[in-house]
Amino acid sequence: xxxxxxxxxxxxxxxxxxxxxxxxxxxxxxxxxxxxxxxxxxxxxxxxxxxxxxxxxxxxxxxxxxxxxxxxxxxxxxxxxxxxxxxxxxxxxxxxxxxxxxxxxxxxxxxxxxxxxxxxxxxxxxxxxxxxxxxxxxxxxxxxxxxxxxxxxxxxxxxxxxxxxxxxxxxxxxxxxxxxxxxxxxxxxxxxxxxxxxxxxxxxxxxxxxxxxxxxxxxxxxxxxxxxxxxxxxxxxxxxxxxxxxxxxxxxxxxxxxxxxxxxxxxxxxxxxxxxxxxxxxxxxxxxxxxxxxxxxxxxxxxxxxxxxxxxxxxxxxxxxxxxxxxxxxxxxxxxxxxxxxxxxxxxxxxxxxxxxxxxxxxxxxxxxxxxxxxxxxxxxxxxxxxxxxxxxxxxxxxxxxxxxxxxxxxxxxxxxxxxxxxxxxxxxxxxxxxxxxxxxxxxxxxxxxxxxxxxxxxxxxxxxxxxxxxxxxxxxxxxxxxxxxxxxxxxxxxxxxxxxxxxxxxxxxxxxxxxxxxxxxxxxxxxxxxxxxxxxxxxxxxxxxxxxxxxxxxxxxxxxxxxxxxxxxxxxxx
Numbered sequence: 001x002x003x004x005x006x007x008x009x010x011x012x013x014x015x016x017x018x019x020x021x022x023x024x025x026x027x028x029x030x031x032x033x034x035x036x037x038x039x040x041x042x043x044x045x046x047x048x049x050x051x052x053x054x055x056x057x058x059x060x061x062x063x064x065x066x067x068x069x070x071x072x073x074x075x076x077x078x079x080x081x082x083x084x085x086x087x088x089x090x091x092x093x094x095x096x097x098x099x100x101x102x103x104x105x106x107x108x109x110x111x112x113x114x115x116x117x118x119x120x121x122x123x124x125x126x127x128x129x130x131x132x133x134x135x136x137x138x139x140x141x142x143x144x145x146x147x148x149x150x151x152x153x154x155x156x157x158x159x160x161x162x163x164x165x166x167x168x169x170x171x172x173x174x175x176x177x178x179x180x181x182x183x184x185x186x187x188x189x190x191x192x193x194x195x196x197x198x199x200x201x202x203x204x205x206x207x208x209x210x211x212x213x214x215x216x217x218x219x220x221x222x223x224x225x226x227x228x229x230x231x232x233x234x235x236x237x238x239x240x241x242x243x244x245x246x247x248x249x250x251x252x253x254x255x256x257x258x259x260x261x262x263x264x265x266x267x268x269x270x271x272x273x274x275x276x277x278x279x280x281x282x283x284x285x286x287x288x289x290x291x292x293x294x295x296x297x298x299x300x301x302x303x304x305x306x307x308x309x310x311x312x313x314x315x316x317x318x319x320x321x322x323x324x325x326x327x328x329x330x331x332x333x334x335x336x337x338x339x340x341x342x343x344x345x346x347x348x349x350x351x352x353x354x355x356x357x358x359x360x361x362x363x364x365x366x367x368x369x370x371x372x373x374x375x376x377x378x379x380x381x382x383x384x385x386x387x388x389x390x391x392x393x394x395x396x397x398x399x400x401x402x403x404x405x406x407x408x409x410x411x412x413x414x415x416x417x418x419x420x421x422x423x424x425x426x427x428x429x430x431x432x433x434x435x436x437x438x439x440x441x442x443x444x445x446x447x448x449x450x451x452x453x454x455x456x457x458x459x460x461x462x463x464x465x466x467x468x469x470x471x472x473x474x475x476x477x478x479x480x481x482x483x484x485x486x487x488x489x490x491x492x493x494x495x496x497x498x499x500x501x502x503x504x505x506x507x508x509x510x511x512x513x514x515x516x517x518x519x520x521x522x523x524x525x526x527x528x529x530x531x532x533x534x535x536x537x538x539x540x541x542x543x544x545x546x547x548x549x550x551x552x553x554x555x556x557x558x559x560x561x562x563x564x565x566x567x568x569x570x571x572x573x574x575x
Contacts, residue, residue, distance in 0.1 A: 046179035126350030141369030146320025166481035210472035211413030216454035225395035235569035244452035286376035293574035302374035318550035322466035329473035470547025482533035494522030
């Protein structure tokens, strides 16, 4: 998939050949994270050394209490790293050397201690982080209205199980590739180490697209909420534009640390929205105007079904299914979570408990709202309440929580795009430099402007969410993990213990064969598991194609049959 020491035949050598050179020791002292001369065997060797370190023993009560990550969002590692990078870039060493030279003069043992000093999270904190990142059941009831009770419940369960399996694959690869010398920091780093630089850039671009569209979806939701608050007295597209301007202004905050306490407050505000919405729905009629404008569902008797509802075509049911994919879309950040952990092996505990809790929340909220509103359920659910006072109160709270989420998505999205595309491919300066900070000021409004164009052109939350779920989210949770694991197993299991591998004393990697025969030999070691992962990958890829097709058809139908219209003053869910 690219030019890499993990996957490219250019570094595969003939029988008895050696990978590495006379400058190997000097090269390893700098520990570049994306050095094409570092082989898969070297990553694997140092990962095993790190997993054997005494600090990865079971956490003590004192270390558990020291975590503190349960008070912030999952992006703290980027924030800490950014803060440390800024400190290094802006200070001179005691001997007057440059920051870069001072960093390279640090010994390997000091580097290891510094790396481990940043890893403080326990599996309990990870439970909180995953729940924060994924939990958002506002689309679940609408998905039930498109699929019916039984198909929705079954498919949410199946996709939850496979999302957990995909997370487990990322966890296994992280344990076998992450080390103090070569730490993994993001999803793209795993892709790089097993499949090459092209794979890494592909992952980073898709991640950037996903975050951009997430911001666009939030702009639509906030525009709809403001339109409801104003009772349709203000043009919808102007309200969306106002939110884009607000995001471009507040997005100038470059460090996520300043948003941490707001993000923590947003979690509890979302829970409050959940409780209020459920209570109001059970004591009032559905919002028939919003249902007619958004779902083309005229006022009449409420209808709920065990199976697929009449009037909802196959494409509509698939778009409903994509809401489940959208709901389980946190795998993109799992590597960041593990990178924060003092003992990454415990990640599975937090993930399993979090996925179970999330599934239960989705089912309870989805069943309750759909049972009460039936075909009149809209997306997001909280905008489907009919009493104006409660509608205004809920929308006001949601405006705060969604703006915080948009700032977080936008901040990370811009950093991923800037660092991995602009800096690496086009030579842009670092954000720690003055010129980089000035470019940040210019890039932020451009980013929010693009998000506004997306929102204005496709003001259909359900279909846009379905499209981004199929194009991006499904890949991170379901398609990429088994594919990357196949690359990983092919290289790991091809290593012949005792005669092949990385030698730390010489800095060289020895292999006895190369090419396709080596890869096939590695894949044959665990044939059943590799076959299942291949089947999982192909099934996920087919689901993605089907989801993209259905979302496009859904958007076409929405433009033809509902109030949805690009760059329009009309609120997609009515006044």
